[in-house]
Amino acid sequence: MLKLAMKPVSFFLVFSFALLNFNVHRVQAQMVDTHTVIAEQEAADKRARVADFLAREEVKEIMIKQGIDTVEAQKRLASLSDAELTKIAESMNHLPAGGDGLGTLVGAAVFIFVVLLITDILGYTHVFSFVKHQR
Amino acid sequence: MVAGLLFFVLPVLLASCSLLPAGPMPQKQHGPAKAMIEGVPFFAQEEFQCGPASLAMALNWSGTALQPADLIAEVYTPGLKGSLQSAMVSSARRHGRVAYPITGSEALLAEISAGHPVIVLVNLSFSWYPKWHYAVVIGYDQQQGRVILHSGRNAGEVLSSRVFMNIWQRSEYWGLLVLPPDRLPAGGREKEWLAAVAGLEKSRQWQAAAIGYATALKKWGKSFAAWMGFGNSSYRLHELDASAKAFYQAALLQPDNGMAFNNLAHVLAEQGKSKDALAAAQRAVDLGGPSIDTFRRTLEDITQNICATK
Numbered sequence: 001m002l003k004l005a006m007k008p009v010s011f012f013l014v015f016s017f018a019l020l021n022f023n024v025h026r027v028q029a030q031m032v033d034t035h036t037v038i039a040e041q042e043a044a045d046k047r048a049r050v051a052d053f054l055a056r057e058e059v060k061e062i063m064i065k066q067g068i069d070t071v072e073a074q075k076r077l078a079s080l081s082d083a084e085l086t087k088i089a090e091s092m093n094h095l096p097a098g099g100d101g102l103g104t105l106v107g108a109a110v111f112i113f114v115v116l117l118i119t120d121i122l123g124y125t126h127v128f129s130f131v132k133h134q135r
Numbered sequence: 136m137v138a139g140l141l142f143f144v145l146p147v148l149l150a151s152c153s154l155l156p157a158g159p160m161p162q163k164q165h166g167p168a169k170a171m172i173e174g175v176p177f178f179a180q181e182e183f184q185c186g187p188a189s190l191a192m193a194l195n196w197s198g199t200a201l202q203p204a205d206l207i208a209e210v211y212t213p214g215l216k217g218s219l220q221s222a223m224v225s226s227a228r229r230h231g232r233v234a235y236p237i238t239g240s241e242a243l244l245a246e247i248s249a250g251h252p253v254i255v256l257v258n259l260s261f262s263w264y265p266k267w268h269y270a271v272v273i274g275y276d277q278q279q280g281r282v283i284l285h286s287g288r289n290a291g292e293v294l295s296s297r298v299f300m301n302i303w304q305r306s307e308y309w310g311l312l313v314l315p316p317d318r319l320p321a322g323g324r325e326k327e328w329l330a331a332v333a334g335l336e337k338s339r340q341w342q343a344a345a346i347g348y349a350t351a352l353k354k355w356g357k358s359f360a361a362w363m364g365f366g367n368s369s370y371r372l373h374e375l376d377a378s379a380k381a382f383y384q385a386a387l388l389q390p391d392n393g394m395a396f397n398n399l400a401h402v403l404a405e406q407g408k409s410k411d412a413l414a415a416a417q418r419a420v421d422l423g424g425p426s427i428d429t430f431r432r433t434l435e436d437i438t439q440n441i442c443a444t445k
Contacts, residue, residue, distance in 0.1 A: 030397070030401070030429045030432045030433045030436065031367060031370065031397070031398045031401055032363070032394045032397055032398055032426050032429055033336070033367060034329075034333045034336055034360065034363055034364040034367050034368075035333050035336075035337070036394075036426065037359070037360050037363040037364070037394055038326075038329055038330060038333060038360050040394070040424075040425055040426070041359060041360050042326070043425075
């Protein structure tokens with residue numbers, strides 16, 4: 001019984017699928033939607049924060065000690081992906097704002113970590129195995 | 136998009152809606168001493184229906200006349216015998232309300248004292264045997280160490296702060312505001328508010344979204360994203376003049392950002408100002424940026440349209 005019904009049913013299905021319109025209409029208005037605006041603004045904020053960080057004297061000092069050209073580093077920053085920027089910005093959140101007794105010690109370690117993370121991602125160093133190099 | 140992602144990242148928590156146990160013991164906290172929001176309607180929940188009931192209370196407070204039964208299809212997942220947080224958020228948006236998540240007791244007290252009821256997700260049991268439940272916090276008294284909520288079948292149930300914090304902590308202090316789009320949260324921050332309002336656009340609630348952005352602009356007049364959002368939602372409402380004006384404002388704020396020029400080009404084209412539209416589209420392409428492909432298509436579209444009408 002089931003076998004008998006199979007053939008006409010599948011014919012019917014094949015036929016009805018053929019009638020479906022798979023044409024994708026060309027999207028008319030190419031407006032940038034607000035979600036995209038918000039996401040891009042956030043990425044720009046992060047980039048600015050990392051750029052400010054790299055411009056700090058103590059960061060420059062560390063980088064120069066490692067033989068890194070700080071001007072070139074700022075340029076490389078421009079080509080970072082959103083994911084890489086997010087990683088840096090997140091690690092920067094752990095940086096203490098002000099230095100108290102204990103905070104400076106912890107802060108110094110975190111500070112070095114952030115600098116090395118950035119130089120790793122920028123392709124100057126290879127300290128962390130979790131940083132995948134694109135170049 | 137950011138807000139949407141957030142909800143996927145959050146552990147999938149479910150409320151199966153048992154009734155709250157009564158508990159003693161007071162505790163103190165910061166903020167105003169006490170507050171109570173009058174006029175939050177109460178709906179006694181049916182079995183497993185604390186999601187729709189809580190949401191209905193918040194929605195009614197915000198000025199919509201909805202019964203819990205109206206919300207079941209939008210919120211409740213029968214297979215899970217509960218309601219997901221993401222479903223609560225999207226349902227609020229579908230009714231033109233801004234769904235604004237908050238977390239922690241400081242934010243909770245600030246919102247309650249500002250007169251905004253807060254939907255909270257609590258776990259009445261232990262983490263290894265969860266009994267998730269939604270309730271609506273409507274008041275607190277710090278001296279007495281009490282939290283007052285509409286919960287389950289109890290209107291204005293009084294719970295000790297200690298017990299409340301224990302059961303709330305298990306959802307990582309998840310709270311949700313359901314606000315009319317012209318009312319900012321007490322602890323309202325620009326980014327979070329705009330992300331919440333952008334959610335209204337996803338639900339095609341253009342009018343509510345436009346009001347939400349206009350409300351943002353009253354406080355953060357220099358917000359590029361708010362002007363863009365206002366322009367986008369006005370465009371969807373076919374208010375082309377308002378839309379063009381908003382994109383102009385955005386372009387003034389960030390003259391190096393192509394997004395405002397791109398969207399402005401579309402509005403100008405629709406207003407029949409083809410010359411200006413072309414100039415704006417060209418400007419966007421010249422400025423470039425991450426959305427350059429969109430800008431190119433805009434320029435292409437507008438160039439073609441002008442040729443077609445000639």
